[in-house]
Amino acid sequence: MEATLTFLGTGTSMGVPTLGCGCAVCTDARLPGSLNRRTRPSILLAYGGDAAKGRSPHHVLIDSGPDFHAQATRLNLTYIDAVLYTHGHADHVLGMDDLRPLSFRLPGGLPLFADEATAQVLERVFEYTFRKENRYPTSARVILHRIPEEAGDAIELFGAKFIHVPVTHGPTTIVGYRFGNAAYLTDLNDIPETSLALLEGLDILILDALRREPHPSHAHVEKSIELVRRIQPQRAFFTHISHDLDHALTNASLPSPIQLAFDGQQLSFDIAPC
Numbered sequence: 001m002e003a004t005l006t007f008l009g010t011g012t013s014m015g016v017p018t019l020g021c022g023c024a025v026c027t028d029a030r031l032p033g034s035l036n037r038r039t040r041p042s043i044l045l046a047y048g049g050d051a052a053k054g055r056s057p058h059h060v061l062i063d064s065g066p067d068f069h070a071q072a073t074r075l076n077l078t079y080i081d082a083v084l085y086t087h088g089h090a091d092h093v094l095g096m097d098d099l100r101p102l103s104f105r106l107p108g109g110l111p112l113f114a115d116e117a118t119a120q121v122l123e124r125v126f127e128y129t130f131r132k133e134n135r136y137p138t139s140a141r142v143i144l145h146r147i148p149e150e151a152g153d154a155i156e157l158f159g160a161k162f163i164h165v166p167v168t169h170g171p172t173t174i175v176g177y178r179f180g181n182a183a184y185l186t187d188l189n190d191i192p193e194t195s196l197a198l199l200e201g202l203d204i205l206i207l208d209a210l211r212r213e214p215h216p217s218h219a220h221v222e223k224s225i226e227l228v229r230r231i232q233p234q235r236a237f238f239t240h241i242s243h244d245l246d247h248a249l250t251n252a253s254l255p256s257p258i259q260l261a262f263d264g265q266q267l268s269f270d271i272a273p274c
């Protein structure tokens with residue numbers, strides 16, 4: 001099944017430009033249309049549907065960060081069918097409340113999927129949305145589902161499988177997802193052997209690459225290149241990028257088939273069968 005992946009945001013937690021920073025990349029990022037302008041990380045998948053019968057493709061969002069409103073506006077996004085979460089850090093969950101108008105369109109509510117740790121963060125941060133009694137009446141109409149916790153476990157959404165690929169993010173293990181022949185692994189500094197086994201035969205690998213220097217909870221460029229060489233996808237895209245990496249200069253230095261992703265970039269791939 002043909003799918004389109006859109007990078008809604010490719011920046012690190014602080015975004016690029018970084019507030020208060022006057023470096024060359026941040027200065028360029030303040031110019032309209034700059035490929036160095038990076039909002040907080042998230043992707044949108046569109047697949048299925050039937051244009052001939054007037055049925056729109058399904059929209060699955062991975063993470064709703066603090067820039068979700070601007071990202072959805074830029075893309076003229078009018079509906080979402082489900083949201084998958086990678087982990088509970090602010091740059092990945094704080095846009096949950098902006099799902100409200102889209103959640104009201106769905107009679108049964110908008111399904112959210114997260115592991116136990118992330119679900120607990122969502123329930124704490126957005127307590128007024130998830131409380132059982134005296135729920136704030138106009139809060140998002142969302143239904144939070146726990147995903148299976150084991151590596152290789154999958155959930156099925158609209159005919160595509162989303163496989164849980166655990167990755168190491170500093171002191172924690174968070175959720176990466178494989179869907180068809182693509183994988184989205186944001187926020188990691190390493191990938192366990194058991195997860196590498198779930199990443200064979202990929203067309204597209206999307207991987208965290210924060211900056212040039214090593215970092216305790218994010219892969220740096222050299223580490224991510226090493227991971228791409230092990231996994232051997234057809235195409236690799238780095239995301240969760242800080243102001244350390246100029247788009248054009250870094251792309252010119254990266255070995256094939258690796259590129260920095262950029263906000264708004266779209267890729268086509270096969271989402272099924274897994």
Ligand SMILES: [Zn+2]
Nearest residue numbers: 013089091187
């Ligand atoms: Zn992050």
Ligand SMILES: [Zn+2]
Nearest residue numbers: 021023026243
């Ligand atoms: Zn800067």
Ligand SMILES: [Zn+2]
Nearest residue numbers: 087089169187
């Ligand atoms: Zn994180």
